[in-house]
Amino acid sequence: MVGIVLVIILGVVSLSKMSTDLLPSMNLPYAIVVTTYPGASPEQVENTVTQPIEAAMASTSNIKNISSNSSNNMSMVILEFEQTANMDSVTVEMRESLDQISGYWPDTVGNPIIMKLNPDMMPIMITAVEVEGMDSLEISDFTDSDLIPEIESVEGVASVTGTGLIEESIQVTLNQKKIDAINEKITASLDEKFSDAEEELSSAEHEISSGKNELSSGQTEMANQISDAQNQLNDKKIELFQTETDLNNKLAELQETKTQTENGITGLRELQGQVQTLIESKGKLKEGIAMLQEQMKQLESQSKKLQEQAEKLQEQLEQIQALPPEQQQQMQEELEQMQAQQEQMQAQQEQMRAQQEQMQVKLEELQSQLEQVEGGLTQIKTQLATQEGSTITGDSTDEQLMNYISTSLAQAEQGLNQINEGITAIEAGLQSVAEGKTTINDTLATLNQNQITGSVEMGSASAQLASGEEKLKESKETFEEQKKEAYDAADLNNILTMETLTNLLTAQNFSMPAGYVTDEGERYMVRVGDAVDSVEALKNMVLMDLGMDGIEVIHMSDVADIAVVDNSSESYAKLNGQPGVMLSIEKQTGYSTGDVTKRIYQKIDSLKKNNENLEVSVLMDQGVYIDMIVDSVLNNMIFGAILAIIILLLFLKDIRPTLVIAVSIPISVVFAVVLMYFSGVTLNMISLSGLALGIGMLVDNSIVVIENIYRMRNEGFSSRKAAVEGAKQVSGAITASTLTTVCVFAPIVFTEGITRQLFVDMGLTIAYALLASLIIALTFVPMMGSNMLKKTKDRKHPWFDKFQEGYGSILERLLRFKPLVLLVMIALLVVSIKAATSKGTAFMPDMESTQMSVEITPPEEGKFEDVCKLADEVTEKIQTIADVESVGAMAGGGGIATSMMGGSGSGNNISLYIILKEDKELTNDEIAKQITDLTKDMEGEINISSSNMDMGALAGEGLSIRIKGRDLDRLQEIAKEVSEIVGQVEGTIDVSDGMEETEHEFRIVVDKEKAAQYGMTVAQIYQIVYEQMENDVSDGTISTDIKDYDVYLESVEQSEASIKSLKNLTFTYTDKESGEEKEISIAEVAKFEQLESLTSITRDGQERYVTVSAGIGEGYNVGLVGDEVNKAIADFELPEGYSIEMTGENETINEAMEQLMLMLILAVAFIYLIMVAQFQSLKAPFIILFTIPLALTGGFLALFLTNSEISIIAMIGFVMLVGIIVNNGIVMVEYINQLRREGMDKKQAIVIAGKTRLRPILMTAMTTILAMSTTAFGNDMGSDMSRPMAVVTIGGMIYGTLMTLVVVPCIYDLFYSNRSMVEEEI
DSSP states (O other): OHHHHHHHHHHHHHHHHOOBOSSOOOOOOEEEEEEEOTTOOHHHHIIIIIHHHHHHHTTSTTEEEEEEEEETTEEEEEEEEOTTOOHHHHHHHHHHHHHHHHTTSOTTSOOOEEEEOOGGGSOSEEEEEEETTOOHHHHHHHIIIIIHHHHHTSTTEEEEEEESOOOEEEEEEEOHHHHHHHHHHHHHHHHHHHHHHHHHHHHHHHHHHHHHHHHHHHHHHHHHHHHHHHHHHHHHHHHHHHHHHHHHHHHHHHHHHHHHHHHHHHHHHHHHHHHHHHHHHHHHHHHHHHHHHHHHHHHHHHHHHHHHHHHHHHHHHHHHHHSOHHHHHHTHHHHHHHHHHHHHHHHHHHHHHHHHHHHHHHHHHHHHHHHHHHHHHHHHHHHHHTSTTOOOOTTOOHHHHHHHHHHHHHHHHHHHHHHHHHHHHHHHHHHHHHHHHHHHHHHHHHHHHHHHHHHHHHHHHHHHHHHHHHHHHHHHHHHHHHHHHHHHHHOHHHHOOHHHHHHHHHHHSOEEEEEEEEETTEEEEEEEEOOOOSHHHHHTOEEEOOOOTTOOOEEHHHHEEEEEEESGGGOEEEETTEEOEEEEEEEOTTSOHHHHHHHHHHHHHHHHHHOTTEEEEEEEEHHHHHHHHHHHHHHHHHHHHHHHHHHHHHHHOOHHHHHHHHHHHHHHHHHHHHHHHHTTOOBOHHHHHHHHHHHHHHHHHHHHHHHHHHHHHHTTOOHHHHHHHHHHHHHHHHHHHHHHHHHTTGGGGGOOHHHHHHHHHHHHHHHHHHHHHHHHHHTHHHHHHHHHTSSOOOOOOHHHHHHHHHHHHHHHHHTTOHHHHHHHHHHHHHHHHHHHHTTOEESSOOOOOSEEEEEEEOOTTOOHHHHHHHHHHHHHHHTTSTTEEEEEEEESOOSHHHHHHTOOOOTTOEEEEEEEOTTOSSOHHHHHHHHHHHHTTSSSEEEEESOTTOGGGGGOSSEEEEEEESOHHHHHHHHHHHHHHHHTSTTEEEEEOSGGGEEEEEEEEEOHHHHHHTTOOHHHHHHHHHTTSOOOSOOEEEEOSSOEEEEEEEOHHHHTOOHHHHHTOEEEEEOTTTOOEEEEEGGGTEEEEEEEEESEEEEETTEEEEEEEEEEOTTOOHHHHHHHHHHHHHTOOOOTTOEEEEEHHHHHHHHHHHHHHHHHHHHHHHHHHHHHHHHTOSHHHHHHTTHHHHHHHHHHHHHHHTTOOEEHHHHHHHHHHHHHHHHHHHHHHHHHHHHHHTTOOHHHHHHHHHHHSHHHHHHHHHHHHHHHHHHHHOOSGGGTTTHHHHHHHHHHHHHHHHHHHHHHHHHHHHHSOSSOHHHHHO
């Protein structure tokens, strides 16, 4: 009795501390790597980010599969690991791999974010917010600044995400008219500045022109006077002059060549020294790197050895800790020494890791220096390669480079010697010419003295004028160039580039602490700058001061239009037709869903009291559903227990043994709750369903014990002896029968995936309940029986006695036709399987709830405002339905929240979330049909989900066909063909080829050969086009007292960008013949295409794929339709390198079915082994196994008759049946053997055992059946989950029990001979 009180106390405490959740705690072996790449297309994201991540993750420990999604601006890689993977260590390994590759990405690629998948990521509540008297913007501001922080402050809330929030930002668009107006002022100021200089240049030009005219006249007159005198000596003088000129020209050329050669030699010598230095440095760096790498290898080897030692020590520690406490106490000193060694090894490991990190940093420094040295050598090679006649290329070796320099130096020195010899020869020739000129000049000296003097003076004047004219021309050219440069430099179109404007915004919107300063004992923080804190301040923000007369300081508003804009035209969120905001609330891991939702409701009530105009409607609440399930389970448990007690009372006709069993039921449940609490099982849909289904089985052991005690009391035994001997007599049988039922769930450890995650809690709960019932049956029931059965009466059961005798007579007759009985059994099994499979398969049963969703897709090419109007109309229609309480609507609400609610949130789609009244009169399917009728004449596509709590969503919905390959265009073509085939299969609806997830694409295909003619590359064309594109990335943030604004800068070109403007883009190139700069249109080197492209690129196993999806029409089954689709696409011919595989709900069902079949087979094997151990025989357990197909037949027939599909829950029912039904066979076969050991004839023993065990078999079967009937036939929403399991169990128990009473005796008679039992055992 003390133990019972202790169990009750522990049960109450455990129940008060157990957390409630919708699903069991699941450790999903999945991780997601999310990386942003702003402005990148899906293909850019795939090539730059996704593929390197996939390659790096492929070597991660325990990796099972890699899939990815590359969309605009973002990469998402989904990693699936083995069930045994330690996700914490895997995450560390992933981070290390990502750090290695992230350094090679462009600067605009964000840091990868690693997320481990957890059921807690799904929202526990989704609400809609509206405030009377506020417009959409005011509601958004209130929600963002007040409501979300308040809800996030609730204990257990992890995050709150708003959908439909209208966000304001500041758009700064350069205004060309304003820029042109300032440019005009700048041009006027520059014109005035340059006018004086232009006048001075014109005056100087006029003076030079006059002097040239006067000098020309004087030269003509002098030439006429001396022409006669000079004619006589002209021939020889000209001849000498010509010779001298030739020699002087050659001398000048040689001297110039000499100077160039000397400079070249000097340069080559310097280059030779530089190259030699670089080569020596390169060798030293390589030696250093090699040495450092060797040290790192040695250190890594030491680390691995230390790790192995640590692991061995850990194994020893675990072995010691696994020993009994007494042995642990004896080895305490050794245990402490090992723990000290473990701590020392951990410290050594940390020290080695620090050394490795230091060596890695040093290695990276040496590699960087080596890259710089090699870069210098490469640059020298590249420069030399461009020289005419050079034998050096970019790939030449360092030795070839040094040889080339040495050879060039030797050749240059040899050429210099030859030049010096030529100069010496020319100087000698000039000396001879000079002597000849001296002789002629002496002869003409007297005659031409005056004429020559005048000529020299005239020439000098002419040279001066020519020099002045040349300088004036150069000055004019320089002036014009400087003038043009000044205009260009002052042109705001050139100054105010987007990069400059962004930098100015960052530089001027700046406020940051610079440090601290102490003055007269006081410490001051020094802050520099003053951040922009208003739109007006942004307008007045100084951009630049040109320092020109008449030009004031230029502010932002002088050159740009500044406006506050919002995304209201792209956002849609309403509650019952009024503006609102949707909030998705997620809880923290470890917190109870029910407790968190209750605290959220309390917070919402508190906020409503402070703001009477606030209205918060809950669109989805896991806590409410959990409460419904708990209430349903409690009701089923109570009614099931009552029905079981009534059955006992009818059979025993005695209130005292009935009370004993009635009291054992709650005690067994409390005992099970205690075991659940200490093993970490939470109160969730799965575990509570298992507890409800276990109620009927709880009393089985107690019934067998109390019935045996009751029988022995009637035979004359004392109450104490009857209690002890009665319990002892059946203890082996009920222990074996309990173990057979418990062990059917043991094989769940061999299953994988969601099957294991979902049903471990159910298996543990049922096992705990049964083990608790066994302990209670062998302790509490005999104790209570010995006290309450002191006085018994031999009560008559005339109706049962007649039934018992009738059964005995039928059994005697059937023993004569054993083969016929077996044939009928086999035939019924085949028929039942065929009948049940004709109804198809499902993952989870359909579940009623007070929540529905509607997805509205606009007509093709429909605008966003059109679909908003359509959503308003649909909402208005739905509100006319009597059972509808609230309707929430939103667009752009993708992600986990929307997936949970049944919507997609993609494109222009709008999702409606419908809250039904708790006392609704119609079913969800009936309401869905009403919505369909009300909206059938509306445009667009309207998809209705009848329940947002359908657990089938865990397996996906409908059919999915994955087409894998490389080329996206080819994949889309195949997808279109496959979708046409799938669309022809009866039962498929809403067939999609994946093209809905596309966007319009304007593709510019550059002709590389044509572009090369103008010195352009594809990358340069891309840069020209990119500068015209809209900017989706914020260029800054302004923080005001009210809110923060993102600032977006936009150039004139960006604001006017269109397909037409892109086609008219031009670029400047230099004409190769004339050398002039010219402009040419991009259209000359590229062609333009308008097509559809995927908004995202999906990959699986590092291979691209496109998904063809289809829904299942009303009245059709996903399993049956899936089989037909498989047949339809089986003969589809694929190009080489492409493949097709089925995914989606049907594939998930097949995988889960395979896991459960494995579980079923292993359960049968375990049951057989347990019975072998009990009976110490191979034959008797084999006979009992024949009860299993009997139970399966009943289960299949029950599914067929109730029009139910074969679901995962139903399969769990079959697994349970296997463990339950054998109990009847065990009881009967054991008693037959017992009678035969006492010397009874085989046939007589069979008939007597059947008649004797008829009552306990029927009692245990009927209590189980009636206890589960409340679940099978209940109409409450909490029963939907467990109903298929209850239907299968009831059908299997009814048919299996009745047939066990007939078939097992027949098979026993068939397998055993007529010899005595003693002889057979010998």
